[in-house]
Amino acid sequence: MADLKPTTKAARDGDGYWSANIRIIYISLIIWALVSFGFGILLRPMLAGIQVGGTDLGFWFAQQGSILVFLALIFFYAWRMNKLDREFGVEED
């Protein structure tokens, strides 16, 4: 099994690194839910006034927009976490 002992002080304390991670996850998941369940389904009537290519914005979010936002979210998270790893000195060798 891999080394189970946390290797740095920051990681051992856990709080700083892990709570920063949790915060980023929260923000990302709020956006994730907003574009799909929100704009794509529940809030669609509110966006009905905004016309996009022969239909309304909600339809676009349900069929394409949400996918584009998902992509952006994953790459943002990977970039942000790799930066966070270095800030706390917990990156891999």
Add this chain to the structure above:
Amino acid sequence: MDQFTINLLFVGASFALYIGIAIWARAGSTSEFYAAGRGVHPVTNGMATAADWMSAASFISMAGLIAFTGYDNSSYLMGWTGGYVLLALLLAPYLRKFGKFTVSEFIGDRFYSPTARLVAVICLIVASTTYVIGQMTGVGVAFGRFLEISNTSGLLIGACVVFAYAVFGGMKGVTYTQVAQYVVLILAYTIPAVFISLQLTGTPIPALGLFSETTATGGESSVYLLQKLDQIVTELGFASYTEAHKDNLNMVLFTLSLMIGTAGLPHVIMRFFTVPKVSDARWSAGWALVFIALLYLTAPAVGAMARLNITELMWPNGTSGEAVSIETIETAPEYDWMLTWQKTGLLDWEDKNGDGKIQYYNDGSDAMAEKAAANGWEGNELTNFNRDILVLANPEIASLPSWVIGLVAAGGLAAALSTAAGLLLAISSAVSHDLVKGAINPGISEKGELLSARIAMAVAIAVATWLGLNPPGFAAQTVALAFGLAAASIFPALMMGIFSKRVNNVGAVAGMLSGLVFTLVYIFLHKGWFFVAGTNSFPDTVDGSLFGIQSTAIGAIGAIINFAVAYAVSMSTKDTPQDIKDLVESVRVPAGAGAAVDH
């Protein structure tokens, strides 16, 4: 050269390519068989994950379900991509850090209980087997069309090919083979879509074409594609394409169930064990979604454009003119596809009123009853249009060149085969590695382990083929059930294992079992016990269902039950030991990930 020969050439050439790669990269040791020695680059891994992921459900079935329902089936698009966000944020990096080969090993170690591991294995086998049934449905459609035989014979031949194919390589063979498969399937999906988008809208990018104006013909003022489609389908009494017709609750739960299920399916998660580093696991999920999005952004365009083309072919003189005549269908080259597909038994028509024409309309609509009576129509005469044939028939419907049709045949088979192989691998590793080596006979030799892996594959494919002969739904619908099962059982256990130090062995086992049993029983009550038709207690519709929730959406509720039960049971039983808390701490930070760990 006739179309059959061209299809044969394309399919033959693509198969030669995959098998060549599989032989070249043949798996040797057990660790290579499962995880390809962890030397796979994130982009390569992303592409292979995409091929593995985009199965018969995505390639063959999904656009057809969207085409005939419109907006309501957007759940498939959001669900099967949104799950990657959960995977990237909540699971992939931590499972890679944990550093073992299978999902059930993580559950067994984290919940310090062989029982938890065993329950996880059972959950994986149930979800994966359901998934393979959906794949076999797609395999049957693809082989039936391609060999121009009945759906049933196509399925039996397809099953033999899938089995031979999965036994051949291990993951390594599969990883590089799947890169090739991805290339074939994405070309096969997008090239016809580009052609059709150009024909209909003059836009070469299908995803943009969907929201473009149609090319004006003969001085008509141009209208948006979606507006035209809405108009033409409502004139025939069908529900409008862009409006919502399903209640929000079911749509939200169905989407959520597909998302959570995506992040709980073993053959996708296993992919993230094969990247060299934790940071690569994060990128890999992103790359996988890039390659998946190429197809998923095109799919809604394929669906809408095919629906428009089919409707216009059935009503060549407009919806208020004369319908297409049987003579035209039997003689005009642009209707050849109807004759070919009729042979598979998946498409059929019947001249009910004997007027020599085929009227295609919604005979269930009250508004149409009057028009039908006035015109002497006696019901919809396009009596059978299996949703699963739409994508494969699409290039023929649009009268595209024969090489495009050949390419689509090759792509459809690639999609069905790659996922079926990936799933069989996941099932076989669950049985041989976790069940036989982990629980029944720990002293088994490496050779014996490989043998039991292959026996497990054979059994799984036999069961899936038998059930695939009488499937519980269209390919994508059956696959959606598998997602519900994975959502209700595996995902919550993995997530709690990482994000909570308090959830203990008893809690995890109770949670997984209650999530799985609840979801499985609910599905069986609506789809029939063990998917045997006619044994269901409730009709499989939203209104007739037990809780007003369709069986494909119940996985989300199962997941909530899993979380709640696991938490409640853990709180009322003993706290987790210190070494497990340390394990969780260590999984949470990337440092010290190290190389693959053998046993």
